Amino acid sequence: MPDFKVIEVNQSVYAVNDAIAAETREKLKRDKTFMINLMASPGAGKTTTLLQTIKMLDGRYRIGVMEADIEATVDAEIMQNAGVRSIQVHTGGECAMDAEMTAQAMQEFDTADLDLLVMENVGNLVCPAETDTGANANVAILSYPEGDDKPLKYPLMFTVCHVVLINKIDTAEYFDFDDDAVLECIHRLNPEAQVFFVSAKTGEGFEPWIKWLIDNINSRNN
Amino acid sequence: MPDFKVIEVNQSVYAVNDAIAAETREKLKRDKTFMINLMASPGAGKTTTLLQTIKMLDGRYRIGVMEADIEATVDAEIMQNAGVRSIQVHTGGECAMDAEMTAQAMQEFDTADLDLLVMENVGNLVCPAETDTGANANVAILSYPEGDDKPLKYPLMFTVCHVVLINKIDTAEYFDFDDDAVLECIHRLNPEAQVFFVSAKTGEGFEPWIKWLIDNINSRNN
Numbered sequence: 001m002p003d004f005k006v007i008e009v010n011q012s013v014y015a016v017n018d019a020i021a022a023e024t025r026e027k028l029k030r031d032k033t034f035m036i037n038l039m040a041s042p043g044a045g046k047t048t049t050l051l052q053t054i055k056m057l058d059g060r061y062r063i064g065v066m067e068a069d070i071e072a073t074v075d076a077e078i079m080q081n082a083g084v085r086s087i088q089v090h091t092g093g094e095c096a097m098d099a100e101m102t103a104q105a106m107q108e109f110d111t112a113d114l115d116l117l118v119m120e121n122v123g124n125l126v127c128p129a130e131t132d133t134g135a136n137a138n139v140a141i142l143s144y145p146e147g148d149d150k151p152l153k154y155p156l157m158f159t160v161c162h163v164v165l166i167n168k169i170d171t172a173e174y175f176d177f178d179d180d181a182v183l184e185c186i187h188r189l190n191p192e193a194q195v196f197f198v199s200a201k202t203g204e205g206f207e208p209w210i211k212w213l214i215d216n217i218n219s220r221n222n
Numbered sequence: 223m224p225d226f227k228v229i230e231v232n233q234s235v236y237a238v239n240d241a242i243a244a245e246t247r248e249k250l251k252r253d254k255t256f257m258i259n260l261m262a263s264p265g266a267g268k269t270t271t272l273l274q275t276i277k278m279l280d281g282r283y284r285i286g287v288m289e290a291d292i293e294a295t296v297d298a299e300i301m302q303n304a305g306v307r308s309i310q311v312h313t314g315g316e317c318a319m320d321a322e323m324t325a326q327a328m329q330e331f332d333t334a335d336l337d338l339l340v341m342e343n344v345g346n347l348v349c350p351a352e353t354d355t356g357a358n359a360n361v362a363i364l365s366y367p368e369g370d371d372k373p374l375k376y377p378l379m380f381t382v383c384h385v386v387l388i389n390k391i392d393t394a395e396y397f398d399f400d401d402d403a404v405l406e407c408i409h410r411l412n413p414e415a416q417v418f419f420v421s422a423k424t425g426e427g428f429e430p431w432i433k434w435l436i437d438n439i440n441s442r443n444n
Contacts, residue, residue: 042375125264155294
C-alpha cells in the first residue's frame with residue numbers, strides 16, 4: 001500500500017515547518033511581542049475566553065488577534081465588534097494552521113507595535129497539536145461539557161501545551177467532571193503544564209491565568 | 223513553496239480511498255449490513271448516544287461497534303462493559319479513519335453476522351468529514367454546549383452527513399442555542415439532512431432517530 005505512506009510526506013513538511021516557526025520566534029523576540037496559539041475543540045469557548053481575557057487586560061497592552069477558521073468570518077466579526085485589532089485567516093479546508101500560514105497571516109500586523117499576539121487556531125484537538133506555528137506558548141482550552149477523559153484520548157494536545165484552561169466551570173452541576181482526575185492525567189503527560197479552572201462567561205478563576213499572561217508579556221521587555 | 227503542495231498528495235490518496243470505500247459498500251450490501259460512521263467534536267456525546275441507541279434497539283438486531291481513537295481504549299471498554307461486541311481501533315495519530323483503515327478494522331467482524339455496524343470516528347469536526355470510510359450513512363452529533371455556530375464554521379461536516387443529532391438538549395437552560403438558526407444553517411448546506419434534537423443522557427427525542435435507524439437496517443433485507 002505505498003499510496004498510504006503519507007507519514008513520510010508529513011515528516012518532510014514538518015522539517016520545513018519547524019524552520020519557519022523558528023524564524024517567527026526570532027522575529028517575535030526582536031519585536032518584543034508575546035504570541036500565544038490558542039487551541040481547543042469546537043465550542044470549548046476559545047472566542048469567549050479571548051474576549052474575557054482582553055477585557056481583564058483592561059487596555060494595558062497592544063493586542064492583535066488572528067482568527068483561523070476553515071471558511072467562516074464570525075469570530076473576526078465578534079473581535080472587531082469588541083474593538084480588537086483582528087484578522088480572519090481561512091485555512092481552505094486545512095484542519096490547523098502551520099508555520100507558513102501563520103507567518104503569512106502575521107504580515108497583516110506590525111508586530112513591533114504589539115505586546116500580545118493571539119492566534120485562535122481551528123477548533124480541533126488533533127491536527128493543531130501536531131504543528132509548531134511559531135508561537136511562544138500553546139494554550140489549550142478544555143471545557144466541562146466535553147468530559148474529563150479528553151487528555152487521555154487526545155494526549156498530544158495536552159503534552160504540547162504550556163497552559164490548560166479548564167473552562168465552563170459555571171456548568172459544574174450539569175456535568176460529571178472530575179477535576180482531580182483531569183489534573184492528574186494532564187500532569188502525567190506534561191508535568192510543567194499550568195492548569196487553571198475558569199469560566200469565560202463569568203470571569204471566575206481568571207486571575208491566575210491573567211497573571212501568567214502578564215508575566216509572560218512583561219518578560220519580553222526585560 | 224513546492225513543499226506545501228500537500229493538496230495534490232491528498233487528492234491522489236483520496237482516489238485510492240474512494241475505490242476502497244466502494245468495495246466496502248459492496249461487501250456491506252452482500253452481507254445485508256447497515257453501517258454508520260458516527261462523527262462529532264470531542265465530548266459531543268458519541269459514546270453516550272451509541273449506548274442509548276443500542277439500549278433502545280433492545281436486542282432486536284445484531285450490532286458491532288468499532289471505536290476509533292488516537293490511542294486510548296476507554297470507549298471500547300465502556301462498550302464491552304455494556305455487553306456490546308466492540309473493537310478498539312488506534313489511528314496512530316491520524317485525525318480520522320480512512321477507507322483502508324476502516325476495511326482493515328472490519329476484518330475483525332463477520333459482517334454477514336451483523337445487522338448494524340457502527341464506527342465511532344475520532345472526535346473531530348474537520349478531518350473525518352473529508353474522508354469516505356465506506357459506511358452507508360454519516361451521522362454527525364452536535365451538542366448544545368458547543369454552540370449553534372458550528373455548521374457555519376465546519377460546513378463540510380454538515381454537508382456530508384445524512385443525519386445530525388443535536389445532543390444534550392437537557393442542558394438547554396445553561397446554553398444559548400438557537401434551534402431554528404441551526405436548522406436553517408444545516409438545511410442551507412444540506413437540504414436532505416435529517417435533524418433530530420435529543421438527549422443521550424435522558425433518552426428524550428430518540429424515537430424518530432431510532433425509527434430512522436430501524437428503517438435503514440430493515441431496508442437492507444428488502
